[in-house]
Amino acid sequence: MSKRLRNTEVCADCSVPEPRWASVNRGVLICDECCSVHRSLGRHSSQVRHLTHTPWPPTQLQMVQTLYSNGANSIWEHSLLDPASVMSGKRKANPQDKLHPNKSEFIKAKYQMLAFVHRMPCREDDSSTAKDLSKQLHSSVRTGNLETCLRLLSLGAQANFFHPEKGNTPLHVAAKAGQVSQAELLTVYGADPGAPDSNGKTPIDYAREAGQHDLADRLVEIQYELTDRLAFYLCGRKPDHKNGQHFIVPQMADSCFFSVCSSLDLSELAKAAKKKLQSLSNHLFEELAMDVYDEVDRRETDAVWLATQNHSTLVTETTVVPFLPVNPEYSSTRNQGRQKLARFNAHEFATLVIDILSDAKRRQQGNLMASPKDNVELILKSVAVRHCSDSQDNDQPDYDSVASDEDTDQELPSSKGDRTKSLDSDLSDGPITMQEYMDVKNALSVSEAKIQQLMKANNNLSDELRLMQKKLHSLQSENTSLRRQVTTNIYQIPSGTDYPDPSSPSALKRRQSARASRPMSMYETGSGLKPYLPKGETPYPEEGIPTLQPFPPHVSKTWVLAERLISCDVCLCSFSRRGRLRSSGWLGEGSSIPELDDLEMESDPTLPSTEDVIRKTEQITKNIQELLRAAQENKHDSFIPCSERIHVAVTEMAALFPKKPRSETVRGSLRLLTSSACRLQGECRKAVPSEGGPGPDMQLVTQQVIQCAYDIAKAAKQLVTITTKENTN
Missing domain, CATH: 1.10.220.150 (Arf GTPase activating protein)
Incomplete structure (x- = not known):
């Protein structure tokens, strides 16, 4: 893959900075x-x-x-x-x-037009000039001076020039000298890695003899570049040349997500079309394969182009390359055939590509047929006719349109039942129907559509997360200030002081005055994301404060749970004072803490101090936030270490309380705290794939992990609330 470019680079043609x-x-x-x-x-x-x-x-x-x-x-x-x-x-x-x-x-x-290239002095014999340039190229490739060789190639030197005295080509010389970049440049200009020298050795052989094994492997890849590119276009895989696998002919198992249709007999017309392709001479077959390679490159480049453009300012005239441009070195018949490739839909083009891959493998392994005269245009017409004929004979619906989410969950229709092919089977071993080709391309189209949907959803989630993180930082600063105020009030308020009636007009006026004297949080102003209320809990609206609403439906369940965690973290310390709860909008007038409504609050002098509980709660919250970040960034290997730290913090917090607290509320909160920590460890271990078994459903695991973390945060919040109320009574 590419390296990150330097900021000093500019476009070679117009000097715009940072070319892509x-x-x-x-x-x-x-x-x-x-x-x-x-x-x-x-x-x-x-x-x-x-x-x-x-x-x-x-x-x-x-x-x-x-x-x-x-x-x-x-x-x-x-x-x-x-x-x-x-x-x-x-x-x-x-x-x-x-x-x-x-x-x-x-x-x-x-x-x-090469209008600005340096021109050689005019000579009567152009062939001798090209020969001299090619000899210079032959001598230059043993050095690392790439620009000299590119200059010679631009003037007409031949990359496949066979030196009559030396008995080899420039690529033989570059391979023997270990000049990797020179070999890359020569092959871009058409040098053949499999061409033999006068001793029958190829550039690949010379690279291996010189100990340049990486270069030799790269030359093997270049030798099979055409068929590798076609196979990758269809199924996203390339052959393993190091282990002797040089061809991949895509098959039904490559789709992985659906059962294939039963095999049907090829129609006579379809058989005739494939036979014409097989009967092409090697020269004409190579021309057809190169033209299809160019069409694959055009289609893939178009896809990359559209994916990397700013569509709000996209200029149509800069994006349209509707078919392969005319190559003046080709005949008009071949140029017309090349342009007709753009008319093939996905099914027809996949059919042609698979047929070419199958026949390329057959020709490489021998078993050549007779080679009567034929032309490329006839083959293209035959493939198109074959597609139409098979569609009528099989009486199957057209799957060219992108399927919906519901459609992808169902198996594709079959007239004779479903079957599955093994991964190592080969289409050249038996007759393959057009319907099977259509199924392959349809699966690829559906996969591409779902990838685009996932990328769009991922971008939306990234925007949501950036907003959440920004709000979180501001809320953490606000809560730090609130915690200090609460701590000061705990030790400064004299014992026996009565709290004013929160429903009185003077109390309401004081709350409004206090709220106006500090920055408003997004929960109070109604801006930004709203806190999520767990199922079964009732919001407690206060005058002047908007009623809390659940998240909009487009936010996924996982991130809803994440918001619950953030909400718990924001409010943990503010729960340490009852009056502060009311001023923050969490308690209604005349109401108690929501989690503790209708629960007994028997006095228990053995409970720990509020400050100790808050300090342990902060440790738990910090570790939960780290776990949340790991879930957001899909760092599943961090789940287990995070869960271990959370378990240690939970154990330390539980140790602050007596073994048998008097209050059932305290006992219930402690049970929820410790059991959720143990369950969190178990769920995090599921994120590690087992050897030889199927991989875990990471989406489900992540949701369960975040749910456990939420339960821990909720239990900790309840314990902070209980100890605060007990210590201030």
Whole structure:
């Protein structure tokens, strides 16, 4: 994957800072706007990849960054560096220029027409010039000077040049010398890792003989890059080349979430279409495979492009690449066939990709058929007809639209029952129906849709959490101040002092005056998130204070429980004084503490002091907050250490109380406190996956963990309340 870029990097074409895309074969970094023009040129002119949202081979990314930092852009803008170019009116695009026509025309001239590249002196024999350049390339790749080799390639040197005297290619030389970046650059320009030299050895062989095993493994990956990319597009997996697995033909087991339809006999037309693909000559089959590879790249790049753009300011003209751009080196027939690939829907295109993967594996392993003359366009038409025919013969509904959440929970329909294929089965071992191909692509489409939904939900939750954390910090500061005030009042109020009647007008006026003299919390003003009232508890509204409401329905259950914890943490210390409870809006006029309504409060001089209980409660609350953060950040490995610390803090708090308290309320709160701590440990242990068994349902485990933590906080709050009331009576 890509490394984090430096802030000093600018777009090679218009100098906008912090470019997010790279042109691999040009060795430059480009911005979003310029990238839209690069994409319209086609892969034969510029091969673009996103720096952070596209998986990169590390050595290829290092090659691009080395070229960029060493001035590769000067190769493509050579004549613009000449002061005379300013006098002639030639200039580079700048950030203020419009995309069309200013930037687009400059980029086309720079990369498509090579208008600013240094030109070699004219010679009568162009072939000898190319041969001389290729020989220079052959000599240069043994060094680490990448920009020199890129300059030679830009002038016409051939990456697959076979040196008549040396008997090998530049890639053989780079592999033998262990020049990884040179090998990456050569293969980007089409060098063949499997080409033999005069002794029958390939660049892969030379890399292994030189002890460059990582380079040899990378060259093997490059050798199978086309089929690897097609397989990854369908099922998100790549072959394990190190263990001798060089092909993955996607199968029904790759979907993992549904049962497959029973096998149906292929129609005659479908069989004929597949037979035509198998009967293509190797040359025509390679052309078709390369065109499909380019279409896969176009579709995947479009997906990354749309995912990384600011859709509120998205400009349509910078995003539309409706089909593969014309390659002037190809015939008009082939260019037309390439553009027709964009018309294939997901099912049709998946069918073609799987057929190509199957036949590529068959051709690699031998068993070649006769190779009559045929063309690519005929195969494309046959595949489209095959799709239509199978859809009619099987009489199955069209699953091209994205299924709803309810649909994904049901098995797909089947006309002859359901069956499951093993992971190591191969589509080339027997006939495969179009319906099965459709099922594969449908499952992938559903998965992609659910991923997008989850990403959107995750962004919403992240915004909620940031708001919660901000409010939490302000409330913690407020509660610290309140705790100090409560502690002072406990020791300063003379014994025997009567509390004023809270329902009297003077008491109400004093409460309003006190509230006006300090910052209002979000619970009192009604702003921000409202406290959550557990089921069965009754809110106690006070005049001037909004009635507490439950969370809006779009907040998930897990984070509702998290809010309960935060609410408990905010109010724990403020429960230490009855009058403070009323001024905070937790007690109504003439009411007692909600949790202790209708419960006996028999005097018990053996209870610990309020300060000791509050101090232990703060330790419990601190550990609960740490557990909550771990749940929010999906750090499930932190559950067990957090639960152990909570258990220790709970044990210390329980030890403050007598073994057999007189009050049933105290005994009930202590039982809830200790039992919840033990249950929390058990739930946290479930987060650790067992060896060989199925993984735990982390969503359920997280909800249970937070519920236990909430019960602990609630019990601690009750004990603070009880001791405060007992010690102030």
